[in-house]
Amino acid sequence: MITLNVNGSDHPIDADPNTPLLYVLRNDLELNGAKFGCGLGQCGACTVNVDGKAIFSCLTPISLLEGRKIVTIEGLGTAERPSPLQQAFIDEQAAQCGYCIAGMVMRAHAILQATPDITRERLELAMRPNLCRCGTHTRILKAVLRAASGNRSASAAGDAAPEKEASR
Amino acid sequence: MRGFRIALYIVVAVVIVIAGAGAWATRFPAIAPVTKHPVFDAATIARGAQLAALGYCSSCHTAEGGTPYAGGRPVPTPFGIVYATNITPDRDTGIGKWSEAAFRRAMRDGIDRRGQHLYPAFPYNHFTKATDGDIEALYAYLMSLHPVSNPHHANRLPFPISWRPVVAGWNLFFLDRGAYMPDPGKSAEWNRGAYLAEGLGHCGACHTPKNFLGAEDHGKRFAGAKAEGWYAPPLNGASPSPVRWTADTIATYLRHGFESDHGKALGPMQEVTGNLARLPQADIDALATYIASFEPAADKSKSEAAVAAADKAAYGPVHLASTLPDNGGNSAGAKIFAAACATCHHAGGGLPDMRPVRLGLSTPVWMNQPTNLIQIILHGISPPVESPGVSMPPFADVLTDKQVADLVTYIRGHFSDRPAWSDLAESVRQVRSDGPHGAGEGEQMASQGQNQ
Numbered sequence: 254m255i256t257l258n259v260n261g262s263d264h265p266i267d268a269d270p271n272t273p274l275l276y277v278l279r280n281d282l283e284l285n286g287a288k289f290g291c292g293l294g295q296c297g298a299c300t301v302n303v304d305g306k307a308i309f310s311c312l313t314p315i316s317l318l319e320g321r322k323i324v325t326i327e328g329l330g331t332a333e334r335p336s337p338l339q340q341a342f343i344d345e346q347a348a349q350c351g352y353c354i355a356g357m358v359m360r361a362h363a364i365l366q367a368t369p370d371i372t373r374e375r376l377e378l379a380m381r382p383n384l385c386r387c388g389t390h391t392r393i394l395k396a397v398l399r400a401a402s403g404n405r406s407a408s409a410a411g412d413a414a415p416e417k418e419a420s421r
Numbered sequence: 422m423r424g425f426r427i428a429l430y431i432v433v434a435v436v437i438v439i440a441g442a443g444a445w446a447t448r449f450p451a452i453a454p455v456t457k458h459p460v461f462d463a464a465t466i467a468r469g470a471q472l473a474a475l476g477y478c479s480s481c482h483t484a485e486g487g488t489p490y491a492g493g494r495p496v497p498t499p500f501g502i503v504y505a506t507n508i509t510p511d512r513d514t515g516i517g518k519w520s521e522a523a524f525r526r527a528m529r530d531g532i533d534r535r536g537q538h539l540y541p542a543f544p545y546n547h548f549t550k551a552t553d554g555d556i557e558a559l560y561a562y563l564m565s566l567h568p569v570s571n572p573h574h575a576n577r578l579p580f581p582i583s584w585r586p587v588v589a590g591w592n593l594f595f596l597d598r599g600a601y602m603p604d605p606g607k608s609a610e611w612n613r614g615a616y617l618a619e620g621l622g623h624c625g626a627c628h629t630p631k632n633f634l635g636a637e638d639h640g641k642r643f644a645g646a647k648a649e650g651w652y653a654p655p656l657n658g659a660s661p662s663p664v665r666w667t668a669d670t671i672a673t674y675l676r677h678g679f680e681s682d683h684g685k686a687l688g689p690m691q692e693v694t695g696n697l698a699r700l701p702q703a704d705i706d707a708l709a710t711y712i713a714s715f716e717p718a719a720d721k722s723k724s725e726a727a728v729a730a731a732d733k734a735a736y737g738p739v740h741l742a743s744t745l746p747d748n749g750g751n752s753a754g755a756k757i758f759a760a761a762c763a764t765c766h767h768a769g770g771g772l773p774d775m776r777p778v779r780l781g782l783s784t785p786v787w788m789n790q791p792t793n794l795i796q797i798i799l800h801g802i803s804p805p806v807e808s809p810g811v812s813m814p815p816f817a818d819v820l821t822d823k824q825v826a827d828l829v830t831y832i833r834g835h836f837s838d839r840p841a842w843s844d845l846a847e848s849v850r851q852v853r854s855d856g857p858h859g860a861g862e863g864e865q866m867a868s869q870g871q872n873q
Contacts, residue, residue, distance in 0.1 A: 271760045293765055294814030306818035313819050314760030374486045381803065382814070 260328030270316035286326035297383030300356035349387035454518035461561035469562025550620035614711025650859020663727035731781025754831025
């Protein structure tokens with residue numbers, strides 16, 4: 254029995270330690286956001302976060318994950334209350350078929366956690382591991398940059414507020 | 422003996438500083454800026470493009486994600502970071518004001534247009550061997566590029582190395598100036614290969630060990646050395662590969678970046694072979710002839726035995742990790758391999774056309790240093806930006822240092838007959854902090870949630 258911490262709660266998992274995290278998320282925990290694409294770490298559809306880093310859940314066995322913090326797309330927000338990053342994907346209509354999107358969002362989430370105001374150039378390099386067969390990469394990049402600029406204006410507003418106070 | 426060596430180092434260091442002071446006193450003159458460049462014909466420019474590919478120029482002179490040749494890439498040296506310069510013909514931040522004479526002086530003597538010493542991270546100790554015609558073609562090509570404004574980053578070097586005149590002292594000892602002299606005892610093809618490899622190709626800059634002042638130790642030519650976070654394997658006949666290299670297999674490797682009995686060109690060598698693809702086949706064959714001349718004759722029966730052993734060690738049908746026998750120290754690594762690696766690395770695994778090399782023949786598994794195998798596991802394999810190619814996912818964010826060490830121990834034990842590497846935990850920690858390019862960006866990139 255292995256205990257996995259997923260989206261903030263501990264789950265006892267009765268599965269072979271060899272089992273890829275993706276199968277446990279989908280079959281045991283019924284968290285179906287992460288997708289099976291290639292099973293070989295080539296496409297990124299299965300991307301989730303472990304300790305804040307984007308990883309391929311299709312080739313990460315659960316035996317390596319005891320005591321680590323796993324976050325899936327279900328941990329970011331809901332259809333009713335999407336996270337700012339998810340809202341940016343909606344606003345930019347970044348999905349076509351949508352199969353890659355959960356992975357894209359989770360890769361972008363890890364990137365923005367580390368670098369909230371990332372540039373387009375750095376973002377293109379950082380998003381390289383995730384593929385979209387429909388070719389909506391430009392909208393996906395726009396969505397992530399929209400979320401990043403939201404971060405920027407949020408922090409700018411935070412900085413500017415005391416000045417406004419003072420000038421009054 | 423040790424006291425003698427230390428005394429020698431001190432004497433050499435003092436001489437270098439004195440020579441540096443001398444050089445400071447007798448500075449090289451600036452070469453007048455030019456406002457126009459000669460018009461070169463298309464054939465010369467095209468030849469220059471090939472020579473720039475051979476010289477690996479764009480690999481150092483391009484920042485990650487930056488415009489080719491516009492500089493800005495941090496080049497790690499044992500003394501600190503040297504930032505590659507902008508060699509597009511931009512007048513203010515590039516080499517737009519350089520005459521061909523100024524360019525030739527930089528290539529031959531390591532002196533820039535203004536008369537300042539360049540650091541030998543720029544391998545002018547090799548480029549000095551190029552012919553005037555080749556230097557002209559290279560100049561013609563660089564001047565044909567679109568000028569890009571990109572100011573130089575300040576180098577991160579400690580004093581006294583930050584004082585450029587000390588390079589004059591270095592040159593006194595280590596710059597063997599002058600064009601390549603053919604060896605009349607060797608074939609024309611060998612000499613062509615030697616000219617390419619020792620001159621613009623500067624193979625020794627990575628594959629030859631360096632002395633305490635960062636100069637190549639010619640007594641150990643091609644004996645293998647650390648390079649940009651990786652280990653450039655020996656080319657002097659001490660190759661650890663179980664199958665001997667031949668001129669044919671070296672040519673295949675240089676041309677395609679892959680050779681089925683040795684593996685894929687990775688790390689800095691991936692860019693080298695990518696560049697060499699632009700050279701005419703005759704030059705690739707000449708390079709291969711020259712490099713193969715350092716290898717002992719291939720022993721066919723030994724090579725066949727090595728292939729048979731690799732086939733035997735090949736990972737068969739994927740096992741459930743829980744069903745693996747507990748064979749002591751290897752068991753933790755074997756379980757990680759079964760669960761995380763075997764999907765692709767079992768016999769017949771992977772995607773069509775992306776089948777990994779048989780690990781039993783893969784050079785990094787057989788090397789004396791674990792560096793390259795750890796690099797591959799931590800940082801994966803990805804083709805150059807905007808190029809097709811094989812991709813292996815990075816495991817830096819999945820595996821702890823201990824798990825990587827266990828995995829490496831298992832791979833070494835199962836797929837080679839070489840003794841286990843010692844002190845793996847420290848090696849993994851080192852490679853992780855060096856990062857995929859050896860510039861110490863490992864930590865920085867890890868903190869940005871990316872490692873490709």
